Amino acid sequence: MGNTESAVVQKRLARFRPDERPIIEGVFDRLHRTSGTPVPAGKGKVLCLDTIKVTMGKMAPESMIMRVFEGMCSMDSGVTQPPSGGVSREQLVIFLADTLRGTAEERAPLVMSMAHGTKGTTTTDQIRDFLEDLVAAVVQTLTHKGRLRGWRPDLMGDGGQGVKLLAEQLSSELKPSDQNMCDVACVEDWLFRNSSVATFLELLIGEGLEVGLTSRPTSTLLPQCRDTPWAELHCLLDLPLLMFLTPELPGGDTAPWRLLFSTNVHGESFTRLVGNCKCRGPSVLLVKDTKGHIFGGFASHSWEVKPQFQGDSRCFLFSVLPTMRVFTCTGYNQHYMYLNQAQQTMPNGLGMGGQHGYFGLWLDCDFGHGHSRARPRCTTYGSPQLSGEEEFTVDTVEVWGVGQPPEEQEQEQEENKRSILDADLETQAIMEMTGKTMHSQGLREPEEDN
Structure with a gap:
């Protein structure tokens, strides 16, 4: 795979299971192949912006793809940096490790870079603009990948307005030190307290770059929608609002x-x-x-x-x-x-x-x-x-x-109460034919009269 001996890269790779490391290291070459971009020989080969656009074009607006590329370019791999305008294999590995498995401390500089921050600071407005692009990209990814789970965005509320509202809500939890300016410590504290940003990044990068890691299935973000009369309904909900409310509910996206x-x-x-x-x-x-x-x-x-x-x-x-x-x-x-x-x-x-x-x-x-x-x-x-x-x-x-309707819960509880003797009647009959003694038959609890 052309592994580097950079200690920074090896430290990042250690976060993945042994069977996942070849997947992470192989993303660089796969992106080149799928984009149709020629791969030059030697150490100078890099990923260019056009390659990332070809791969993520259907899952994110161009403004977010630009932010992702700038985030990749900002990675310090501990080795000689590639020429400007390109991303090295080492930078890509570190970027994937920080977005998919990173800590708040490691993600803070990355988020500031994608928010177009300068000299170790960014503004709350820049963070909000980044969040608008991120939320819009997540909605686009869920739609493109068919992860809507029964929801119909065309028959729901104003998704564009929902994107802005959710971005504003997420950025409102920042605690800037002075005049809406955020340093690395401020962004790190915000990311530590708010897991949604990391979840959105994981989904966008994991799906956008097709990085399939079985040890951490991609979050669905949306609950399943069941038995809804869409032919008669145009509902108040939109996808960003569902993404906002779902984590607040006891059952999360499983309800x-x-x-x-x-x-x-x-x-x-x-x-x-x-x-x-x-x-x-x-x-x-x-x-x-x-x-x-x-x-x-x-x-x-x-x-x-x-x-x-x-x-x-x-x-x-x-x-x-x-x-x-x-x-x-x-x-x-x-x-x-x-x-x-x-x-x-x-x-x-x-x-x-x-x-x-x-x-x-x-x-x-x-x-x-x-x-x-x-x-x-x-x-x-x-x-x-x-x-x-x-x-x-x-x-x-x-x-x-x-969540589960009360009648389904009662039915499930009744099924769980059934005796193991009744669980598989075919197996029970075979056991009796072979002369097996069913010692628990006499221990069955008497059924209650109706």
């Missing part, structure tokens, strides 16, 4: 989503909303008001109609537009979820957080109206006013069940 209620499909009926959502397991509520604000909440338990608060500390509220933010429990009270209907002495509607008459998010049983009274903050979740106006008018409401 499938299924539509329970949408005003576009089921009409503007609170009774229909309650009927579709109660006793259906954890769910995500999305609301868009007539001012254009989009917000919602995660309910950790099935909704039940009763005059008491329900749920637990896994519940949270969130904002989508004008900003993407998650607001988790403060511990001040346990007013996580509330759903009531047809009561004369208690409020009738659906609410999350705060208290009666002052919910962080409230939908009135008189469908179409709600409030977000959270001045200065919702006591349960610490969220500000989520809607455009304190008293808002509903434009769209959606509820998505997340």
Whole structure:
């Protein structure tokens, strides 16, 4: 493979399993072959920008491909650097090791280079622009590779707007030292606290350069979408919003989503909303008001109609537009979820957080109206006013069940309770024919009468 004796390269290669190292070392030659670029003999051969464009052209915008190439060129291999305008084999190995297996300390200078930082500093604006390109590239990669898992971007919200919102949310977690300037320590701290950036980089580089490492399967990023009536639906969700919400949920990307209620499909009926959502397991509520604000909440338990608060500390509220933010429990009270209907002495509607008459998010049983009274903050979740106006008018409401439906969970539990004697009747019959004694037959627990 033309291995170098550089200690820097060998240290990076040690992060991969022995069977993975030839894959990493072979990427350089494979890129040359697949791009059709002639490989000159000798040590001077390099990867040029056009080669990277040919390989990644369908999975990332050109601006992100340029950033990837600049990141490769910034790698210090510990040996003589190639001529300007090219990437050496050693630089590529180090780049792959840092993006796929690197620490926050190693990724920080790389991110700053891709963000066009200079002299060991970059600005929060430059980081945000880099993140916009990165998120857009991840969405493009998922689409091109067919990793949408049942979602239909053409029937979902504005993905371009979602890219900007997610990039702004990620960059908002930076802690610049002075006047929006970030040094290496600032970026390193940010990467250490925020795993999403590393996950996005791993997916883009792993898929974009076709680096298949079996020891670490590529993250799906998106949950599976099941049984959704796309012919009737144009939903509020978009792919960046799913990428934002999924890590916040207890099941992550392993919990499938299924539509329970949408005003576009089921009409503007609170009774229909309650009927579709109660006793259906954890769910995500999305609301868009007539001012254009989009917000919602995660309910950790099935909704039940009763005059008491329900749920637990896994519940949270969130904002989508004008900003993407998650607001988790403060511990001040346990007013996580509330759903009531047809009561004369208690409020009738659906609410999350705060208290009666002052919910962080409230939908009135008189469908179409709600409030977000959270001045200065919702006591349960610490969220500000989520809607455009304190008293808002509903434009769209959606509820998505997340995770396994309760009926499937019960069926699975019943199957797990079945006796091993019933697991494989064919094998049991063969054992009896050969004279095998089934010692546990008499130990079966008696079945309960219906």
